[in-house]
Amino acid sequence: MKYVDEYRDGKLAANVAQEIRRIQTKPWVIMEVCGGQTHSIVKHGIDYLLPEGIELVHGPGCPVCVTPLEMIDKAHAIARRPDVIFCSFGDMLRVPGSDGDLFTIKSQGGDVRIVYSPLDCLKIARANPDKQVVFFAIGFETTAPANAMLVYSAKQQGAKNVSVLVSHVLVPPAIAAILGSPQNRVQAFLGPGHVCAVMGYSEYEPLSRQFHVPIVITGFEPLDLLQGILIAVQQLESGRAEVENQYSRVLDRGGNKSAQELVFSVFQIGDRKWRGVGMIPASGYHLRPEFAEHDGELRFEVAQIDTRESEICISGEILKGNKKPHDCPAFGKQCDPQHPLGATMVSAEGACAAYYTYGRHLKPEPDELKLTSISSAGAA
Amino acid sequence: MTQSATGRPTEQKDDSQGSTGDEASLIFGSCALPIFEHKQIVLGHGSGGRLTADLIEKVFLPAFANPVLNKLDDQAVVEINGARLAFTTDSFVVTPIFFPGGDIGRLAVNGTVNDLAMSGARPLYLAAAFILEEGLLSDELQRVVESMRDAAQQAGVALVTGDTKVVNRGKGDKVFITTTGVGVIDGNVEISANRARPGDKILLSGYVGDHGMAIMSQRENLEFDGAIESDCAPLNELVNAMLDVTKHSDDCPVHVLRDPTRGGVATTLNEIAARSSVGMVLDETAIQVRETVQGACELLGLDPLYVANEGKLIAVVNPSVADAVLSRMREHRLGKHASMIGEVVADRPGMVRMKTAVGGTRILDVMFGEQLPRIC
Numbered sequence: 001m002k003y004v005d006e007y008r009d010g011k012l013a014a015n016v017a018q019e020i021r022r023i024q025t026k027p028w029v030i031m032e033v034c035g036g037q038t039h040s041i042v043k044h045g046i047d048y049l050l051p052e053g054i055e056l057v058h059g060p061g062c063p064v065c066v067t068p069l070e071m072i073d074k075a076h077a078i079a080r081r082p083d084v085i086f087c088s089f090g091d092m093l094r095v096p097g098s099d100g101d102l103f104t105i106k107s108q109g110g111d112v113r114i115v116y117s118p119l120d121c122l123k124i125a126r127a128n129p130d131k132q133v134v135f136f137a138i139g140f141e142t143t144a145p146a147n148a149m150l151v152y153s154a155k156q157q158g159a160k161n162v163s164v165l166v167s168h169v170l171v172p173p174a175i176a177a178i179l180g181s182p183q184n185r186v187q188a189f190l191g192p193g194h195v196c197a198v199m200g201y202s203e204y205e206p207l208s209r210q211f212h213v214p215i216v217i218t219g220f221e222p223l224d225l226l227q228g229i230l231i232a233v234q235q236l237e238s239g240r241a242e243v244e245n246q247y248s249r250v251l252d253r254g255g256n257k258s259a260q261e262l263v264f265s266v267f268q269i270g271d272r273k274w275r276g277v278g279m280i281p282a283s284g285y286h287l288r289p290e291f292a293e294h295d296g297e298l299r300f301e302v303a304q305i306d307t308r309e310s311e312i313c314i315s316g317e318i319l320k321g322n323k324k325p326h327d328c329p330a331f332g333k334q335c336d337p338q339h340p341l342g343a344t345m346v347s348a349e350g351a352c353a354a355y356y357t358y359g360r361h362l363k364p365e366p367d368e369l370k371l372t373s374i375s376s377a378g379a380a
Numbered sequence: 381m382t383q384s385a386t387g388r389p390t391e392q393k394d395d396s397q398g399s400t401g402d403e404a405s406l407i408f409g410s411c412a413l414p415i416f417e418h419k420q421i422v423l424g425h426g427s428g429g430r431l432t433a434d435l436i437e438k439v440f441l442p443a444f445a446n447p448v449l450n451k452l453d454d455q456a457v458v459e460i461n462g463a464r465l466a467f468t469t470d471s472f473v474v475t476p477i478f479f480p481g482g483d484i485g486r487l488a489v490n491g492t493v494n495d496l497a498m499s500g501a502r503p504l505y506l507a508a509a510f511i512l513e514e515g516l517l518s519d520e521l522q523r524v525v526e527s528m529r530d531a532a533q534q535a536g537v538a539l540v541t542g543d544t545k546v547v548n549r550g551k552g553d554k555v556f557i558t559t560t561g562v563g564v565i566d567g568n569v570e571i572s573a574n575r576a577r578p579g580d581k582i583l584l585s586g587y588v589g590d591h592g593m594a595i596m597s598q599r600e601n602l603e604f605d606g607a608i609e610s611d612c613a614p615l616n617e618l619v620n621a622m623l624d625v626t627k628h629s630d631d632c633p634v635h636v637l638r639d640p641t642r643g644g645v646a647t648t649l650n651e652i653a654a655r656s657s658v659g660m661v662l663d664e665t666a667i668q669v670r671e672t673v674q675g676a677c678e679l680l681g682l683d684p685l686y687v688a689n690e691g692k693l694i695a696v697v698n699p700s701v702a703d704a705v706l707s708r709m710r711e712h713r714l715g716k717h718a719s720m721i722g723e724v725v726a727d728r729p730g731m732v733r734m735k736t737a738v739g740g741t742r743i744l745d746v747m748f749g750e751q752l753p754r755i756c
Binding site: 001004008009010013014017042043044045046047048049091103104106107108116222223226338348356357358359360362 | 420421422423424430431665671674675678680681683731733736737738739740741742743744745
């Protein structure tokens with residue numbers, strides 16, 4: 001498939017991996033920020049192609065994972081209401097709150113729908129004028145334009161029965177929080193390609209300078225990731241710390257200006273709590289006051305919700321790159337995607353769930369696979 | 381896409397393998413019933429993944445356990461007066477009832493024909509039960525019935541008995557169909573999910589993921605360049621051709637046949653690996669996915685290896701006949717794109733590993749519940 005197969009070429013991958021091996025002289029810890037990158041690394045086994053001294057740690061960039069439990073409980077309380085059609089991206093449905101997940105609520109009669117585009121909510125609202133349509137607007141900067149477009153259009157069209165429950169978070173403040181932590185181990189970052197397709201990467205430059213850390217804006221296919229790692233190792237080995245753009249086929253320094261304008265016409269920056277990490281100042285989006293009539297949190301009175309997180313779960317340490325899923329005593333035992341104890345297991349792109357989905361709870365390091373006998377009879 | 385939960389195989393993982401599935405054991409005859417922890421049924425219980433397995437292990441098996449059922453193949457094989465009969469049933473609920481490449485009627489006939497064929501049986505007779513929703517257009521029912529007639533004719537089976545019920549509007553979804561079928565197993569044919577042996581080759585009859593993505597693109601109104609059509613087809617003729625290659629061999633060298641429906645190729649291979657206590661090693665580059673299906677999966681964040689097929693089969697065969705069986709498959713119109721996708725190994729019993737296209741390694745686990753489209 002065009003634009004996919006080229007970036008999954010085994011020979012090219014081996015070449016890039018070889019080049020990484022050739023130039024690497026010291027051990028380095030590199031964090032991929034985005035959950036989509038974690039997923040791709042584990043799915044394609046990219047970490048197994050790297051020399052031993054290169055350690056990949058998995059960052060906080062899974063928006064479903066870092067959505068606070070209180071917010072999920074709030075969403076569930078709204079979704080249970082008989083007058084509500086609750087719309088969400090698919091992977092939010094299995095995230096458990098204090099009492100079940102959205103699938104459970106659906107099985108109990110709640111009207112919960114998966115949408116692929118937030119704008120679908122407008123169609124649903126028009127078809128159901130006697131219902132309140134609520135969209136769970138979560139995500140990083142990547143989903144912000146589409147979510148902003150829903151709010152903007154709802155106001156324009158006077159769609160009074162549309163509201164959003166906003167839990168938007170931002171990447172640069174999270175990187176700053178990780179780098180500012182005294183336990184920090186991360187020496188370079190693979191920056192989030194999709195986020196930067198919207199926002200550009202100029203806002204990463206001060207971070208790179210302040211903490212003297214290489215940040216390589218990277219795509220999601222195997223070769224993107226390997227090349228991103230190679231660029232990061234080149235910088236680390238030569239003592240440089242810059243923002244470099246591996247994903248230049250998609251984005252440039254300025255990003256998508258019209259998307260940014262839309263986002264800032266609807267949202268403003270404010271503090272946000274991150275599941276597993278805690279409060280990070282100025283790390284998320286909130287609706288601007290002029291869109292208050294579409295704010296689901298204001299529209300539905302939801303009583304104060306008390307939540308308790310598991311005491312064994314180490315997801316906070318995993319999100320900061322200090323630990324890996326296998327360091328957790330509960331990983332694959334008390335904690336699996338069916339019974340997640342914390343942030344990194346709740347969504348497919350969380351590090352623990354990705355490790356679990358790709359069978360790494362069964363064995364940490366797969367042995368050498370011998371496939372020579374079937375290679376000749378392979379594809380027709 | 382969702383079919384009946386019963387009659388579908390599941391697996392029991394051995395604790396010593398380090399499995400992390402639910403540890404509730406399946407000790408037939410003991411009085412402690414396994415605990416089914418869901419208070420209510422959720423959609424994932426019909427997904428063919430781990431939740432379905434959970435339902436079967438903890439609710440159905442303890443109630444009905446017997447030596448035939450306990451084999452957990454797609455069909456029961458019973459012996460009556462020296463003749464071996466294959467016997468199976470399957471319910472079909474699909475939205476929309478008409479989709480590119482098929483409809484619920486065709487699916488209902490082919491699904492049961494294929495479950496019979498996967499035991500190596502010659503499918504002979506079908507029964508069909510219809511649950512119709514008040515308000516269903518007679519024309520639509522007529523189209524479904526005609527499609528069933530054509531499918532039965534194509535598969536060489538006769539629909540010999542049936543039943544009809546009508547439920548109130550809103551209590552059904554247009555039409556639900558349950559088909560039950562019987563067939564006869566001839567001669568030396570001995571096929572079961574527990575017969576995979578180290579050294580065996582794994583064959584796959586063609587492109588994966590067509591059916592599931594055809595349904596999903598219709599259901600979600602996703603428009604892709606080049607429509608994706610369901611692969612819905614009767615596989616009994618292809619199976620006949622494959623068994624014809626090995627009919628003079630002793631000990632039936634075609635060891636396992638399975639059609640990777642719900643849960644897709646990955647889940648089916650896991651079931652075979654668990655039932656036979658063997659490991660499997662796959663080559664990702666040998667597993668073929670149509671460009672349109674791959675594109676739709678990339679867009680939605682789904683993995684084609686876990687998407688349903690309705691006209692594909694997986695065969696696990698003795699290496700001595702693998703090339704001959706594969707070339708016979710490729711001569712058949714339903715096996716034109718067949719390939720050898722991997723082999724059975726002795727180590728890591730119950731585990732399916734795959735060498736990825738970029739040269740990494742991936743472990744294919746059982747799907748948990750329904751695959752969900754990802755956020756970004």
